[in-house]
Amino acid sequence: MATEVDTxxxxxxxxxxxxxxxxxxxxxxxxxxxxxxxxxxxxxLYQQIAKTNAxxxxxxxxxxxxxxxxxxxxxxRHFGDNKTTFDNVLHKKHHDxxxxxxxxxxxxxxxxxxxxxxxxxxxxxGFILQNHKLELYGYCKDIENxxxxxxxxxxxxxxxxx
Amino acid sequence: MATEVDTxxxxxxxxxxxxxxxxxxxxxxxxxxxxxxxxxxxxxLYQQIAKTNAxxxxxxxxxxxxxxxxxxxxxxRHFGDNKTTFDNVLHKKHHDxxxxxxxxxxxxxxxxxxxxxxxxxxxxxGFILQNHKLELYGYCKDIENxxxxxxxxxxxxxxxxx
DNA sequence: TTTGTTGCAAAAATTTTGCATTGTT
DNA sequence: AACAATGCAAAATTTTTGCAACAAA
Numbered sequence: 001m002a003t004e005v006d007t008x009x010x011x012x013x014x015x016x017x018x019x020x021x022x023x024x025x026x027x028x029x030x031x032x033x034x035x036x037x038x039x040x041x042x043x044x045l046y047q048q049i050a051k052t053n054a055x056x057x058x059x060x061x062x063x064x065x066x067x068x069x070x071x072x073x074x075x076x077r078h079f080g081d082n083k084t085t086f087d088n089v090l091h092k093k094h095h096d097x098x099x100x101x102x103x104x105x106x107x108x109x110x111x112x113x114x115x116x117x118x119x120x121x122x123x124x125x126g127f128i129l130q131n132h133k134l135e136l137y138g139y140c141k142d143i144e145n146x147x148x149x150x151x152x153x154x155x156x157x158x159x160x161x162x
Numbered sequence: 163m164a165t166e167v168d169t170x171x172x173x174x175x176x177x178x179x180x181x182x183x184x185x186x187x188x189x190x191x192x193x194x195x196x197x198x199x200x201x202x203x204x205x206x207l208y209q210q211i212a213k214t215n216a217x218x219x220x221x222x223x224x225x226x227x228x229x230x231x232x233x234x235x236x237x238x239r240h241f242g243d244n245k246t247t248f249d250n251v252l253h254k255k256h257h258d259x260x261x262x263x264x265x266x267x268x269x270x271x272x273x274x275x276x277x278x279x280x281x282x283x284x285x286x287x288g289f290i291l292q293n294h295k296l297e298l299y300g301y302c303k304d305i306e307n308x309x310x311x312x313x314x315x316x317x318x319x320x321x322x323x324x
Numbered sequence: 325t326t327t328g329t330t331g332c333a334a335a336a337a338t339t340t341t342g343c344a345t346t347g348t349t
Numbered sequence: 350a351a352c353a354a355t356g357c358a359a360a361a362t363t364t365t366t367g368c369a370a371c372a373a374a
Contacts, residue, residue, distance in 0.1 A: 083362095084363080
Protein backbone atom coordinates (compact mmCIF):
# COMPACT_ATOMS: atom_id res chain seq x y z
CA MET A 1 0.00 0.00 0.00
CA ALA A 2 1.20 3.47 -0.82
CA THR A 3 1.33 5.15 2.54
CA GLU A 4 2.02 8.77 3.24
CA VAL A 5 5.45 7.77 4.41
CA ASP A 6 6.21 6.45 0.95
CA THR A 7 5.35 9.82 -0.48
CA UNK A 8 7.68 11.53 1.94
CA UNK A 9 10.44 9.05 1.35
CA UNK A 10 10.11 9.56 -2.36
CA UNK A 11 10.22 13.28 -1.94
CA UNK A 12 13.27 12.94 0.26
CA UNK A 13 15.00 10.70 -2.26
CA UNK A 14 14.34 13.11 -5.08
CA UNK A 15 15.49 16.12 -3.14
CA UNK A 16 18.63 14.35 -1.98
CA UNK A 17 19.46 13.14 -5.48
CA UNK A 18 19.00 16.62 -6.86
CA UNK A 19 21.63 17.85 -4.47
CA UNK A 20 23.95 14.89 -4.77
CA UNK A 21 23.28 14.00 -1.19
CA UNK A 22 22.87 10.45 0.00
CA UNK A 23 19.99 8.48 1.39
CA UNK A 24 21.29 6.75 4.47
CA UNK A 25 19.68 4.37 6.87
CA UNK A 26 19.89 7.04 9.56
CA UNK A 27 18.04 9.52 7.43
CA UNK A 28 15.29 7.04 6.80
CA UNK A 29 14.97 6.28 10.48
CA UNK A 30 14.79 9.93 11.39
CA UNK A 31 12.29 10.72 8.65
CA UNK A 32 10.16 7.80 9.70
CA UNK A 33 10.11 8.78 13.35
CA UNK A 34 9.68 12.42 12.45
CA UNK A 35 6.55 11.72 10.42
CA UNK A 36 4.93 9.92 13.29
CA UNK A 37 5.09 12.96 15.51
CA UNK A 38 3.75 16.46 15.47
CA UNK A 39 5.94 19.23 16.72
CA UNK A 40 8.66 17.16 18.33
CA UNK A 41 12.02 18.30 19.63
CA UNK A 42 15.35 16.94 18.50
CA UNK A 43 15.99 15.58 21.96
CA UNK A 44 12.61 13.84 22.12
CA LEU A 45 13.15 12.28 18.72
CA TYR A 46 16.54 11.13 19.88
CA GLN A 47 15.03 9.43 22.92
CA GLN A 48 12.28 7.89 20.88
CA ILE A 49 14.60 6.47 18.26
CA ALA A 50 16.94 5.19 20.92
CA LYS A 51 14.15 3.01 22.28
CA THR A 52 13.25 1.29 19.05
CA ASN A 53 16.25 1.31 16.75
CA ALA A 54 19.96 1.18 16.70
CA UNK A 55 21.43 4.15 18.42
CA UNK A 56 21.72 7.38 16.40
CA UNK A 57 23.85 10.24 17.63
CA UNK A 58 22.04 13.38 18.71
CA UNK A 59 24.15 15.36 16.27
CA UNK A 60 22.77 13.24 13.46
CA UNK A 61 19.25 13.94 14.59
CA UNK A 62 19.94 17.65 14.52
CA UNK A 63 21.68 17.46 11.17
CA UNK A 64 18.87 15.46 9.64
CA UNK A 65 16.13 17.62 11.09
CA UNK A 66 17.81 20.70 9.73
CA UNK A 67 18.16 18.96 6.41
CA UNK A 68 14.47 18.13 6.34
CA UNK A 69 13.74 21.80 6.94
CA UNK A 70 15.95 22.81 4.06
CA UNK A 71 14.21 20.30 1.83
CA UNK A 72 10.81 21.65 2.70
CA UNK A 73 9.64 18.62 4.61
CA UNK A 74 10.00 20.07 8.07
CA UNK A 75 9.61 23.41 9.71
CA UNK A 76 10.91 24.80 12.97
CA ARG A 77 8.52 26.06 15.59
CA HIS A 78 8.85 27.72 18.96
CA PHE A 79 5.95 27.41 21.33
CA GLY A 80 6.48 29.72 24.26
CA ASP A 81 9.38 27.82 25.74
CA ASN A 82 12.76 27.96 24.13
CA LYS A 83 12.93 24.49 22.74
CA THR A 84 12.81 24.21 19.01
CA THR A 85 10.19 21.82 17.76
CA PHE A 86 9.99 20.39 14.28
CA ASP A 87 6.84 19.86 12.28
CA ASN A 88 5.99 17.91 9.19
CA VAL A 89 4.85 20.55 6.81
CA LEU A 90 5.07 18.97 3.39
CA HIS A 91 1.61 17.49 3.21
CA LYS A 92 0.01 19.68 5.79
CA LYS A 93 -0.06 23.06 4.17
CA HIS A 94 -2.37 24.67 6.65
CA HIS A 95 -0.69 23.85 9.83
CA ASP A 96 -1.66 26.33 12.49
CA UNK A 97 -1.82 25.84 16.23
CA UNK A 98 -3.86 26.71 19.26
CA UNK A 99 -1.86 26.46 22.47
CA UNK A 100 -3.26 26.40 26.00
CA UNK A 101 -1.26 28.48 28.44
CA UNK A 102 -2.36 26.38 31.38
CA UNK A 103 -2.08 22.78 30.30
CA UNK A 104 0.08 23.17 27.23
CA UNK A 105 -2.37 21.36 24.98
CA UNK A 106 -1.75 21.99 21.31
CA UNK A 107 -4.59 21.79 18.82
CA UNK A 108 -4.03 22.00 15.11
CA UNK A 109 -6.43 23.77 12.85
CA UNK A 110 -6.71 25.37 9.48
CA UNK A 111 -8.73 28.18 8.06
CA UNK A 112 -8.71 28.95 4.39
CA UNK A 113 -10.19 32.39 4.89
CA UNK A 114 -7.23 33.35 7.03
CA UNK A 115 -4.91 31.90 4.41
CA UNK A 116 -6.51 34.05 1.78
CA UNK A 117 -6.19 37.18 3.88
CA UNK A 118 -2.55 36.38 4.57
CA UNK A 119 -1.98 36.21 0.86
CA UNK A 120 -3.61 39.58 0.49
CA UNK A 121 -1.56 41.14 3.26
CA UNK A 122 1.67 39.82 1.79
CA UNK A 123 0.74 41.15 -1.59
CA UNK A 124 -0.24 44.51 -0.16
CA UNK A 125 3.20 44.87 1.39
CA GLY A 126 5.08 43.72 -1.66
CA PHE A 127 5.93 40.21 -0.54
CA ILE A 128 5.69 36.91 -2.34
CA LEU A 129 4.34 34.62 0.30
CA GLN A 130 6.10 31.31 0.78
CA ASN A 131 5.18 30.21 4.20
CA HIS A 132 3.58 31.20 7.44
CA LYS A 133 3.31 30.41 11.10
CA LEU A 134 0.23 31.19 13.10
CA GLU A 135 -0.06 30.44 16.77
CA LEU A 136 -3.04 31.28 18.92
CA TYR A 137 -2.44 31.28 22.66
CA GLY A 138 -5.12 31.12 25.27
CA TYR A 139 -6.91 28.89 27.72
CA CYS A 140 -8.82 25.81 26.73
CA LYS A 141 -12.26 25.35 28.21
CA ASP A 142 -11.66 21.66 28.71
CA ILE A 143 -11.89 21.99 32.48
CA GLU A 144 -11.84 18.26 33.01
CA ASN A 145 -8.55 17.59 31.33
CA UNK A 146 -6.87 20.95 31.38
CA UNK A 147 -5.76 20.83 34.98
CA UNK A 148 -4.97 17.14 34.89
CA UNK A 149 -2.72 17.27 31.94
CA UNK A 150 -0.44 19.90 33.35
CA UNK A 151 3.04 18.89 32.41
CA UNK A 152 5.00 22.06 32.85
CA UNK A 153 2.94 24.97 34.14
CA UNK A 154 3.81 26.94 31.04
CA UNK A 155 4.83 30.42 32.05
CA UNK A 156 2.58 32.96 30.42
CA UNK A 157 4.19 34.58 27.46
CA UNK A 158 3.22 38.18 27.47
CA UNK A 159 -0.16 37.70 29.02
CA UNK A 160 -1.33 40.42 31.36
CA UNK A 161 -2.02 38.68 34.60
CA UNK A 162 -4.33 41.34 35.90
CA MET B 163 4.34 65.96 27.43
CA ALA B 164 2.80 62.59 28.03
CA THR B 165 4.77 60.30 25.82
CA GLU B 166 4.10 56.67 25.16
CA VAL B 167 7.03 55.83 27.34
CA ASP B 168 5.27 57.47 30.26
CA THR B 169 2.34 55.18 29.76
CA UNK B 170 4.58 52.15 29.75
CA UNK B 171 6.47 53.33 32.78
CA UNK B 172 3.24 53.86 34.62
CA UNK B 173 2.06 50.44 33.65
CA UNK B 174 5.34 48.98 34.80
CA UNK B 175 5.16 50.80 38.13
CA UNK B 176 1.66 49.59 38.77
CA UNK B 177 2.42 46.03 37.87
CA UNK B 178 5.54 46.01 40.00
CA UNK B 179 3.75 47.54 42.98
CA UNK B 180 0.99 44.98 42.70
CA UNK B 181 3.55 42.27 43.06
CA UNK B 182 5.67 43.96 45.67
CA UNK B 183 8.50 44.22 43.22
CA UNK B 184 10.73 47.24 42.97
CA UNK B 185 11.27 49.85 40.35
CA UNK B 186 14.99 50.14 39.88
CA UNK B 187 17.08 52.37 37.68
CA UNK B 188 18.12 49.32 35.68
CA UNK B 189 14.56 48.37 34.99
CA UNK B 190 13.81 51.85 33.76
CA UNK B 191 16.83 51.83 31.50
CA UNK B 192 15.91 48.47 30.03
CA UNK B 193 12.29 49.43 29.54
CA UNK B 194 13.30 52.66 27.89
CA UNK B 195 15.70 50.98 25.49
CA UNK B 196 13.25 48.17 24.90
CA UNK B 197 10.51 50.54 23.83
CA UNK B 198 12.75 52.14 21.25
CA UNK B 199 13.25 48.89 19.42
CA UNK B 200 11.11 46.39 17.64
CA UNK B 201 11.96 42.74 18.03
CA UNK B 202 15.36 43.09 19.64
CA UNK B 203 17.48 40.38 21.22
CA UNK B 204 18.75 40.46 24.79
CA UNK B 205 22.30 40.62 23.52
CA UNK B 206 21.56 43.52 21.18
CA LEU B 207 19.83 45.43 23.92
CA TYR B 208 22.81 44.78 26.14
CA GLN B 209 25.17 46.21 23.54
CA GLN B 210 22.96 49.19 22.92
CA ILE B 211 22.60 50.06 26.57
CA ALA B 212 26.30 49.61 27.09
CA LYS B 213 26.95 52.38 24.61
CA THR B 214 24.76 55.01 26.17
CA ASN B 215 24.40 54.27 29.85
CA ALA B 216 26.17 52.88 32.80
CA UNK B 217 26.94 49.24 32.29
CA UNK B 218 24.16 46.75 33.00
CA UNK B 219 24.89 43.06 33.34
CA UNK B 220 23.56 40.80 30.62
CA UNK B 221 21.83 38.72 33.27
CA UNK B 222 19.90 41.78 34.32
CA UNK B 223 18.81 42.38 30.75
CA UNK B 224 17.54 38.83 30.54
CA UNK B 225 15.84 39.03 33.90
CA UNK B 226 14.17 42.30 33.06
CA UNK B 227 13.09 41.22 29.61
CA UNK B 228 11.53 38.10 31.06
CA UNK B 229 9.85 40.24 33.68
CA UNK B 230 8.40 42.52 31.02
CA UNK B 231 6.98 39.48 29.32
CA UNK B 232 5.36 38.32 32.53
CA UNK B 233 3.87 41.75 33.03
CA UNK B 234 2.36 41.76 29.59
CA UNK B 235 4.57 44.50 28.20
CA UNK B 236 6.81 42.28 26.12
CA UNK B 237 6.49 39.14 24.13
CA UNK B 238 9.04 36.65 22.92
CA ARG B 239 9.42 35.95 19.24
CA HIS B 240 11.47 33.60 17.14
CA PHE B 241 12.07 34.53 13.56
CA GLY B 242 13.58 31.62 11.70
CA ASP B 243 16.90 31.71 13.50
CA ASN B 244 17.15 30.53 17.05
CA LYS B 245 17.67 33.84 18.72
CA THR B 246 14.87 34.99 20.93
CA THR B 247 13.68 38.48 20.16
CA PHE B 248 11.46 40.60 22.37
CA ASP B 249 8.66 42.82 21.21
CA ASN B 250 6.68 45.59 22.79
CA VAL B 251 3.19 44.26 22.75
CA LEU B 252 1.30 46.32 25.28
CA HIS B 253 0.14 49.10 23.01
CA LYS B 254 0.45 47.26 19.77
CA LYS B 255 -2.25 44.67 19.93
CA HIS B 256 -2.09 43.69 16.32
CA HIS B 257 1.50 43.01 15.90
CA ASP B 258 2.11 40.63 13.05
CA UNK B 259 5.16 40.29 10.85
CA UNK B 260 6.20 39.72 7.30
CA UNK B 261 9.75 38.40 7.01
CA UNK B 262 11.86 38.28 3.86
CA UNK B 263 13.82 35.06 3.51
CA UNK B 264 16.47 36.71 1.41
CA UNK B 265 17.27 40.02 3.07
CA UNK B 266 15.73 39.43 6.46
CA UNK B 267 13.59 42.54 6.28
CA UNK B 268 10.76 42.55 8.77
CA UNK B 269 7.57 44.46 8.08
CA UNK B 270 4.86 44.86 10.65
CA UNK B 271 1.23 44.81 9.71
CA UNK B 272 -2.19 44.28 11.12
CA UNK B 273 -5.41 42.95 9.75
CA UNK B 274 -8.60 43.09 11.75
CA UNK B 275 -10.32 40.57 9.56
CA UNK B 276 -7.65 38.01 10.38
CA UNK B 277 -8.01 38.88 14.05
CA UNK B 278 -11.70 38.25 13.87
CA UNK B 279 -11.22 34.90 12.19
CA UNK B 280 -8.66 33.94 14.79
CA UNK B 281 -11.21 34.67 17.46
CA UNK B 282 -13.67 32.46 15.65
CA UNK B 283 -11.21 29.62 15.28
CA UNK B 284 -10.29 29.76 18.95
CA UNK B 285 -13.92 29.73 19.91
CA UNK B 286 -14.68 26.87 17.57
CA UNK B 287 -12.01 24.77 19.26
CA GLY B 288 -13.02 25.68 22.77
CA PHE B 289 -10.28 28.15 23.54
CA ILE B 290 -10.40 31.55 25.14
CA LEU B 291 -8.00 33.55 23.05
CA GLN B 292 -5.44 35.62 24.86
CA ASN B 293 -2.74 36.21 22.38
CA HIS B 294 -1.39 35.27 19.03
CA LYS B 295 1.65 35.27 16.83
CA LEU B 296 1.44 35.42 13.09
CA GLU B 297 4.49 35.38 10.88
CA LEU B 298 4.40 35.43 7.11
CA TYR B 299 7.58 34.35 5.37
CA GLY B 300 8.44 35.05 1.77
CA TYR B 301 10.43 37.23 -0.54
CA CYS B 302 10.07 40.96 -0.77
CA LYS B 303 9.80 42.50 -4.20
CA ASP B 304 12.01 45.39 -3.20
CA ILE B 305 14.69 44.36 -5.67
CA GLU B 306 16.70 47.51 -5.10
CA ASN B 307 17.23 47.07 -1.41
CA UNK B 308 16.65 43.40 -0.89
CA UNK B 309 20.05 42.25 -2.12
CA UNK B 310 21.88 45.18 -0.61
CA UNK B 311 20.54 44.77 2.86
CA UNK B 312 21.63 41.19 3.22
CA UNK B 313 22.95 40.84 6.71
CA UNK B 314 22.91 37.14 7.25
CA UNK B 315 21.79 35.16 4.22
CA UNK B 316 18.92 33.76 6.21
CA UNK B 317 18.71 30.02 5.66
CA UNK B 318 15.35 29.08 4.29
CA UNK B 319 13.11 27.63 6.93
CA UNK B 320 11.13 24.88 5.38
CA UNK B 321 10.94 26.38 1.96
CA UNK B 322 11.01 23.97 -0.92
CA UNK B 323 13.92 25.06 -3.02
CA UNK B 324 12.72 23.33 -6.13
C1' DT C 325 36.73 5.20 -5.94
C1' DT C 326 34.93 9.31 -4.74
C1' DT C 327 32.34 11.96 -1.93
C1' DG C 328 29.13 12.52 1.60
C1' DT C 329 27.68 10.91 6.40
C1' DT C 330 28.04 9.32 11.09
C1' DG C 331 29.61 9.38 15.88
C1' DC C 332 31.73 11.09 19.35
C1' DA C 333 33.47 14.53 22.05
C1' DA C 334 34.67 19.16 22.22
C1' DA C 335 33.13 23.76 21.33
C1' DA C 336 29.70 27.46 20.63
C1' DA C 337 26.01 29.93 21.66
C1' DT C 338 22.23 31.23 24.53
C1' DT C 339 20.00 31.63 28.89
C1' DT C 340 19.67 30.82 33.85
C1' DT C 341 21.32 30.71 38.63
C1' DG C 342 23.95 31.19 43.19
C1' DC C 343 25.47 34.34 46.25
C1' DA C 344 27.51 38.44 48.28
C1' DT C 345 26.64 43.25 47.77
C1' DT C 346 23.73 47.10 46.93
C1' DG C 347 19.41 49.65 46.41
C1' DT C 348 14.19 50.42 47.16
C1' DT C 349 10.27 50.61 49.79
C1' DA D 350 15.03 47.27 58.69
C1' DA D 351 13.22 44.13 55.49
C1' DC D 352 13.15 42.42 51.20
C1' DA D 353 14.27 42.45 46.42
C1' DA D 354 17.56 43.37 42.58
C1' DT D 355 22.15 43.58 40.62
C1' DG D 356 26.63 41.84 39.07
C1' DC D 357 29.57 38.64 38.26
C1' DA D 358 31.03 34.24 37.28
C1' DA D 359 29.78 29.62 37.12
C1' DA D 360 26.43 26.40 35.46
C1' DA D 361 22.89 24.63 32.60
C1' DT D 362 20.79 24.19 28.05
C1' DT D 363 20.55 23.74 23.42
C1' DT D 364 22.79 23.33 19.02
C1' DT D 365 26.85 23.09 16.03
C1' DT D 366 31.40 21.45 14.50
C1' DG D 367 35.95 18.97 13.72
C1' DC D 368 37.71 14.86 12.40
C1' DA D 369 38.60 9.93 11.81
C1' DA D 370 36.04 5.87 10.53
C1' DC D 371 32.39 4.35 7.55
C1' DA D 372 28.83 3.96 3.88
C1' DA D 373 26.43 5.25 -0.37
C1' DA D 374 26.67 6.53 -5.16
